[in-house]
Amino acid sequence: MATVIDxxxxxxxxxxxxxxxxxxxxxxxxxxxxxxxxxxxxxVDEGWHALILHTELYARLCEGLGRFVHHYPERPDSERYDEQVIVRTQATIELAGYAIDGELWTDPTKTLVGVAAQCQHTGCSSGSGCGTVRPGQCATSGE
Structure with a gap:
C-alpha cells in the first residue's frame, strides 16, 4: 500500500x-x-506494479499460487483499451472466487481513480500457449 501511495x-x-x-x-x-x-x-496495474517492486514478496506470492505471473508492460496508448479483455478478466477473477471492485476496472478515460501507472495491457493467452506473444505485448503467467 505504501508503494502505491508513494x-x-x-x-x-x-x-x-x-x-x-x-x-x-x-x-x-x-x-x-x-x-x-x-x-x-x-x-489495478498500479497495484500490480507495487507488488512486483517487492521482488521477494512477489516471488513468494506467486510460488504460493503455484505459478509465476510475469508482467510485460506496454507503452501508453489510449487506443489500446480493450473492454472485452477487462470484462473477461473480471469474470475470471469472479471464477477464482472474488468479488470485483467495479470502480477500479473502468475505462481509463472514465475512471474516478487516477494513478501514476501508464501501461495499459491488452492481455494474451498465457502459459505454454503464449509462445507467439513477444515481451512488451501482455501480462501473462508462466510455467
Whole structure:
C-alpha cells in the first residue's frame, strides 16, 4: 500500500488498499487460469506494479499460487483499451472466487481513480500457449 501511495501523492490509504486488493485478485486469477487471456485495468496495474517492486514478496506470492505471473508492460496508448479483455478478466477473477471492485476496472478515460501507472495491457493467452506473444505485448503467467 505504501508503494502505491508513494507513487500517487495525495491518495488515501483506503483507495491504495482497494487497488492492492484488486491486484492480488488479478495475480491469483492469472495463476489459477493461465490459459485465459486477461489483463488488469490501468488502476489495478498500479497495484500490480507495487507488488512486483517487492521482488521477494512477489516471488513468494506467486510460488504460493503455484505459478509465476510475469508482467510485460506496454507503452501508453489510449487506443489500446480493450473492454472485452477487462470484462473477461473480471469474470475470471469472479471464477477464482472474488468479488470485483467495479470502480477500479473502468475505462481509463472514465475512471474516478487516477494513478501514476501508464501501461495499459491488452492481455494474451498465457502459459505454454503464449509462445507467439513477444515481451512488451501482455501480462501473462508462466510455467
Amino acid at each position: 507513487n500517487n501523492p495525495g491518495m488515501d490509504e483506503g483507495t491504495a488498499s482497494r487497488i492492492v486488493a484488486e491486484a492480488l485478485k488479478f495475480v491469483h486469477a492469472a495463476a489459477q487460469f493461465p490459459m485465459v487471456r486477461i489483463a488488469p485495468s490501468k488502476v
